[in-house]
Amino acid sequence: DTGVSQNPRHKITKRGQNVTFRCDPISEHNRLYWYRQTLGQGPEFLTYFQNEAQLEKSRLLSDRFSAERPKGSFSTLEIQRTEQGDSAMYLCASSRDNSPLHFGNGTRLTVT
């Protein structure tokens, strides 16, 4: 069990630029989640994959956000035309069926 891996750990970008984050779940975990955590708040659910299928998306996930999990393994989260309000920690988690979630260490995004 090597844990959930997220890259990069930190990303600083200018407003209007596009960014992409990667999440590598624990191997054989069929479920993958993205959460967003802003300062002083708990994580908020963004989206959920079961294998390669994106089964649920939060209303928080505007049309500037897109997530993929093309082969049911790693996932990417892209934010287009970033805004300062996108600054947050983006957390990825994975699980197998009904087991509890395992979280990665997150990608901290700062939009200047």
Place this chain on the structure above:
Amino acid sequence: AQSVTQPDIHITVSEGASLELRCNYSYGATPYLFWYVQSPGQGLQLLLKYFSGDTLVQGIKGFEAEFKRSQSSFNLRKPSVHWSDAAEYFCAVETSNFGNEKLTFGTGTRLTIIP
């Protein structure tokens, strides 16, 4: 709508003292409840979970939590805290629409330990 309330934003306790972190939930059905801990700059680690059965659940690092349906509470306790327990603690309720483990988190309680 489902929600989780952690009324204490910040708690300070002395090393060796007992600890109780409060959590109240709002959920129509029988809840699945969780406590996670987050150290600075890190992801979340599961401390314990309640699905059903015994209302007192034991977790890692000496933590326990008690589910009280009548009070809609799931408070986290530890009899004697260690300096390494200083972290942010989040209570969460599972709010599944598709049989997944989508969690709704509280806003967290930051725990400071003083010598």
